[in-house]
Amino acid sequence: MNSLxxxxxxxxxxxxxxxxxxxxxxxxxxxxxxxxxxxxxxxxRVIHIPDLLIRVxxxxxxxxxPVWATCEFTNDQFVDxxxxxxxxxxxxxxxxxxxxxxxxxxxxxWRLHVFRNVRxxxxxxxxxxxxxxxxxLSHALADGRRAAAxxxxxxxxxxxxxxPTPAPSAPFPVxxxxxxxxxxATGALAATRALPxxxxxxxxxxxxxxxxxxxxxxxxELTAAGELPPPxxxxxxxxxxxxxxxxxxxxxxxxxxxxxxxxAPDHSVTVVALTAVSLALERYLRDRGAPITDxxxxxxxxxxxxGAGRNGxxxxxxxxxxxxxxxxxxxxxIAAELTARRTRAAHPLQQAQDDVTAVLxxxxxxxxxxxxxxxxxxxxxxxxxxxxxVDRGPADLEFGGGPVRFTAxxxxxxxxxxxxxxxxxxxxxxxxxVHADPAVIPDPDHYIELLESALDEVxxxxx
Numbered sequence: 001m002n003s004l005x006x007x008x009x010x011x012x013x014x015x016x017x018x019x020x021x022x023x024x025x026x027x028x029x030x031x032x033x034x035x036x037x038x039x040x041x042x043x044x045r046v047i048h049i050p051d052l053l054i055r056v057x058x059x060x061x062x063x064x065x066p067v068w069a070t071c072e073f074t075n076d077q078f079v080d081x082x083x084x085x086x087x088x089x090x091x092x093x094x095x096x097x098x099x100x101x102x103x104x105x106x107x108x109x110w111r112l113h114v115f116r117n118v119r120x121x122x123x124x125x126x127x128x129x130x131x132x133x134x135x136x137l138s139h140a141l142a143d144g145r146r147a148a149a150x151x152x153x154x155x156x157x158x159x160x161x162x163x164p165t166p167a168p169s170a171p172f173p174v175x176x177x178x179x180x181x182x183x184x185a186t187g188a189l190a191a192t193r194a195l196p197x198x199x200x201x202x203x204x205x206x207x208x209x210x211x212x213x214x215x216x217x218x219x220x221e222l223t224a225a226g227e228l229p230p231p232x233x234x235x236x237x238x239x240x241x242x243x244x245x246x247x248x249x250x251x252x253x254x255x256x257x258x259x260x261x262x263x264a265p266d267h268s269v270t271v272v273a274l275t276a277v278s279l280a281l282e283r284y285l286r287d288r289g290a291p292i293t294d295x296x297x298x299x300x301x302x303x304x305x306x307g308a309g310r311n312g313x314x315x316x317x318x319x320x321x322x323x324x325x326x327x328x329x330x331x332x333x334i335a336a337e338l339t340a341r342r343t344r345a346a347h348p349l350q351q352a353q354d355d356v357t358a359v360l361x362x363x364x365x366x367x368x369x370x371x372x373x374x375x376x377x378x379x380x381x382x383x384x385x386x387x388x389x390v391d392r393g394p395a396d397l398e399f400g401g402g403p404v405r406f407t408a409x410x411x412x413x414x415x416x417x418x419x420x421x422x423x424x425x426x427x428x429x430x431x432x433x434v435h436a437d438p439a440v441i442p443d444p445d446h447y448i449e450l451l452e453s454a455l456d457e458v459x460x461x462x463x
Contacts, residue, residue, distance in 0.1 A: 003065040004056065004140060005309035006357050006365055012056055012066060012105055012140035013369040018246060019102045020412045022137040022147050025095070026155060026426075029124075029402035030117055030131040035080035038114060038400050046073045048160035049153045056105040056140060062366040071108065079113045088120040091132055092252055098134065099250040099410055099435065109138035112154075122256040123405055123429075133399055143311040144409070145302055148392040155397040155404065218349055228347060229340035232296070232317035234380035239290040240281070240419050240440065241384060244377035247413040247437035253448040255432045255455065256406050262430050262455070264462035267335055270299070270389045272458055273423045273432055274338070275331040277387060278320035279454035284447050295320040298383035298417070299338065301345055306358075314350070316341040317382040327461035375415050386411045386420040395427025410435040419447075 004012060014020055033041075046052045057069040081094060094115070103109060115132040124130055135154065137147050153160065222228040262269045278295060285292050298315045305312035318341055321333035344350070357365070388411045397404040408431040411420035418437035423430065434451065436444045 002068050002308055004068065005307060005311075006065070006360060007309055007311045007354075008140045009065045009362070010357075010365065010369055011311060012138065013366055014374075015102055015105065015138065015140070017370070017374060018412075018414055019100060020139045020414075021102055022135075022139055022142065022144070023095075023099060023410050024135040024137070024147055024151050025408040025410075026133045026135070026151065026397065026399070027121060027123075027405045027407070028131040028133065028397075028399045029405065030129040031401040032117075033131075033400035035078075035082065035114070035116070038116075039075065039078040039080075041400065042078055042112060042154070043073050043075075045154055045160070049150065051141065051146075051150050052110060052154070054141075055108055056138075058106055059362070062362055065362045066106075074108065077108055077111050079111060081113060081115045083115070086115055086118040088118060088122070088130075091115045091118055092254070095134065095252050095410075096250040098136070099252065099413075100247075101136075103136060103138050105138040105140050109141040110150075111136045121405075122254070130405070131400055131402055139311065141310060143302075143313055144300065144388060144390045145312075146310055148390055152393060152397065155399050157396055157398050216349075216352075222347075222349075229344045231344065232319070232341060232382065234317075234382055235294055235296050235384075237377060237379075237381045237416070238292070238295075238384055239285060239288060241377060241381055241416055242418045242437065242440045244415060245375060246415055247418055248439045249437065250413065251436045251438050251441070251444045252410055253434045253436075253444050254408050255448065255452055256408075257430050257432065257455075259425060259428050259430045261459060262432075264331075264459065267331055267462055269425065269430060270387070270423060271331055271335045271338060272462065273389070273421070273455075274299070274318065274320065274334050274387055275327060275458045276432075276451060276455040277385065277421055278322060278330060278334065279327065279457065280447065280451040281320070281385065282322050283450050283454070287446070292322060295322050295385075296381075296383040298386045299341075300386075300388050301342055303346070314345045315382070316345055327458045331458060331462055377415060381416055383417070384419075386417055387423060388420070389423040391425045393426065395429070397426075405429070406431050408433045413437055 011020060053070055053072065054068045055071045057067045059066055083090060098113060103111060113134040113136065118130040118132055121130040135151050142150055223230050262272045264272050274297060277297065281295055282292055297318050297320055299318050300313045301316050303312050303314055318334065319337050321330045324330040324333050388409065390409065392407050395404050404426065406429040407424050407426040409422035409424045410433055411422055413420060413435060418440035420435045422433040434444060434448055441447060
């Protein structure tokens, strides 16, 4: 009975207030397997994947952090979106609807959505049909890296180890009670065990808080001495941030590219994409008659995990250098900015604040998460959009006997972010996706056209 790490519990508690699930799209060649055959294949594979055989168990009054309890795969975790005329446009529209949904991780923290016999998919010849699988995961279960690993286990072609023997989700004799009573008793037991530890947790929090304050002073000294890049400044919100409140709907668009299209001799794929986003956003805002002073993007950076945590990343605020008119100059500045932000975020002293959160007693963190003003647009923001970049590995996956063609992902929207971008590689393909709130971006087709044009412009300039 393992407790959720503080960061994972934060994601779980936030899911009750905002949609923060992960959605991983994988496109396969369709070999004609029906829904029941596909469901059976998933059920057979899942029993070998421990991450897909657990759920969250709440603790009474949140006295302790929720715990992971073992569970079995249920048929309703496989959702067949059957359609008499499945087209890429239809799947894209339905995907927008899915992005507005959220899982109850205390029931099951994942679900697989399947669209069969889809025509008109990018990269498919006329007459070819695709099988689209969308893996929906609770953010408490995984970050981007772990989610890709879970999908690789689910759709992999290699044999998995023998199904693990489930660890008891409750101690003896609680595990012999009926399921409903067992869950209640396990939660109560966790709460009872946590009560004596709250004063100790408070002491640890105070001690680590003092260490964090000392670390902040050291960071300031290193910055003043020029040994560490300064922190990224906040900026004013603009049209892209909306006017406050959660998104009213969700729209997605995707550019499926050969990876060579984003290749540049001196810059990473992430820098090429950020530069294209910078040019496209500048032109989009100009078309909307919106003022442009600067543009910033939040870019998640993976960090090493400690303990049993499942979410290990920091959000970097990257200046998109709109003052540089030429694409090459803009890319150079964005690359330098991204390097500076990563250098600062990776400094060991930055871990001190995370260490404070890690030992915060559950009732205090739960109060902070449930009362944070996430439905109000702040006066200053760290970014106007998001670009999340994940390499999902080689294209050696299959589903229903069909090989994988490409993958995509869609970073969540929120009160501050109403336009996000995903950059996901698989084998020889890279997909640049757009996830938008139509109330803020009412013309996503126009924006994706600007983005595609900017992508080609940047690629030419950097070659």
